[in-house]
Amino acid sequence: MTVKTDVVIIGAGPVGLFAVFECGMLRLKAHVIDTLADAGGQCTALYPEKPIYDIPAHPAISGADLIDNLMQQAAPFAPTFHFGEQVMQLTRTEADTWRVVTSKGTELEAPVVMIAAGCGAFGPNRPPLDGLETYEATGGVQYFVQRREAFRGKKVVIAGGGDSAVDWAISLAEVAARVQVVHRRPKFRAAPESAARLDQLAKDGAIELVIPYQLAGLEGTNGVLSGVIVETLDGQRRTLEADHLLPFFGLAMTLGPIADWGLNLERNQIAVTQATAATSAPGIFAIGDIATYPGKLKLILSGFAEAASAAHAAHAIVHPGEVVHFEYSTTKGVPGGA
CATH class of the missing domain: 3.50.50.60 (FAD/NAD(P)-binding domain)
Known part of the structure; x- marks a missing residue:
């Protein structure tokens, strides 16, 4: 059975998790797919106990704690996670949406796909x-x-x-x-x-x-x-x-099936428009380390900003013609918040 949603996010690392929050703030429902058994990507696989020093408002935070906080931040928007699954097929439908099929047979359909796959699939040498x-x-x-x-x-x-x-x-x-x-x-x-x-x-x-x-x-x-x-x-x-x-x-990195999706690639990264994180395919965005554009800084905080830009661009696709009046989270709040 094909499940329909607003956004399919590929990758449950820090940038993918923050994309859930940004989409949620714009009333976009998200499903998240990751090949690993749990959230966190490289943060939890490579350095869960090592401190990260360039996260705003955190002089130092471990990779594991950062992921825990991002999961809490995303929780009010009730994302659906598909762990231990790899996206094997990504095809355009007659309805101008994207059909996503995973290695475990999960089928999703959405007008927007966000690729937050870090450096792609990785494993040790x-x-x-x-x-x-x-x-x-x-x-x-x-x-x-x-x-x-x-x-x-x-x-x-x-x-x-x-x-x-x-x-x-x-x-x-x-x-x-x-x-x-x-x-x-x-x-x-x-x-x-x-x-x-x-x-x-x-x-x-x-x-x-x-x-x-x-x-x-x-x-x-x-x-x-x-x-x-x-x-x-x-x-x-x-x-x-x-x-x-x-x-x-070191790690052996590979884009895996992503390389066959017809996107513009530059040295194993996906070329995007900086302002929106849009790729060469309609409705597909790339954010975080996997995305590239002139002057790109491969930092987690850059990925966070790209997630916000992609979410706003995605809203125009999911809800065409609906004007978004930008509001700060301090005035808008979150579901269940004070």
């Missing part, structure tokens, strides 16, 4: 190690840190030389029994102050830098990780005792 999937299934190998407390008292091996590897090594050194960082060279590709902090922790004995080594294998029984094998370029090997391996080799 996995190291080519035998038996990797077995240890992934048991949590011995993890690519994201969602709860720092889960590593308290554990022996942790971190592989990589970028910001994620360095930042989490510094953070987990406070709770883990031991942290060892495997990298193929002494120089790290991290923020200078973070690299300096890592170096100091190594000098203090709080972290061991296993350099110059790279991952070579895994050891364990019945999926329970017990050791990580590393080796140098000339074949010297070591086995590091480990309860967990955290490989931070």
Whole structure:
């Protein structure tokens, strides 16, 4: 059965969630689709406990708390969420609306679609190690840190030389029994102050830098990780005792089916009109990191502004001819508000 709504929002990250609020303020009903099992996008998948410093009125807020607040802000407008689903088909109907079909067979029809898919579908770059999937299934190998407390008292091996590897090594050194960082060279590709902090922790004995080594294998029984094998370029090997391996080799990004929707693309981003976030297709908008235009700043707050612009442009499509008298939220309020 096809469900009709005003707006289908693809992506439940911070920008997609704020789009629910902005649409709701204009009496536009929204359905939200996301491939992940919960709301938050990269905020919850990559840095739920790390502070974000450039959200207005929040000197610092964790990714998880930001998403919680945005969910509360969207709640009065009763959005319908479809988690764990990917949009597979997007087709124009004879009624000049859009038909959306997901990987689980959900069918939606709406005059407006907002794409807030961040960088598209993303997943970790996995190291080519035998038996990797077995240890992934048991949590011995993890690519994201969602709860720092889960590593308290554990022996942790971190592989990589970028910001994620360095930042989490510094953070987990406070709770883990031991942290060892495997990298193929002494120089790290991290923020200078973070690299300096890592170096100091190594000098203090709080972290061991296993350099110059790279991952070579895994050891364990019945999926329970017990050791990580590393080796140098000339074949010297070591086995590091480990309860967990955290490989931070970046993310593999892909637009997935979005690339086949006939939209104007520029280097894996969707070109839009800055004033409205409109794409080259009627009724389709792109907001957040996936959208591009001259002078674009890839910031969450830029995405928030784009969500507001797109919602107002969407209102003219859903309610043609109806004049919107702009009101501040302080005077308009929200459903159920004081």
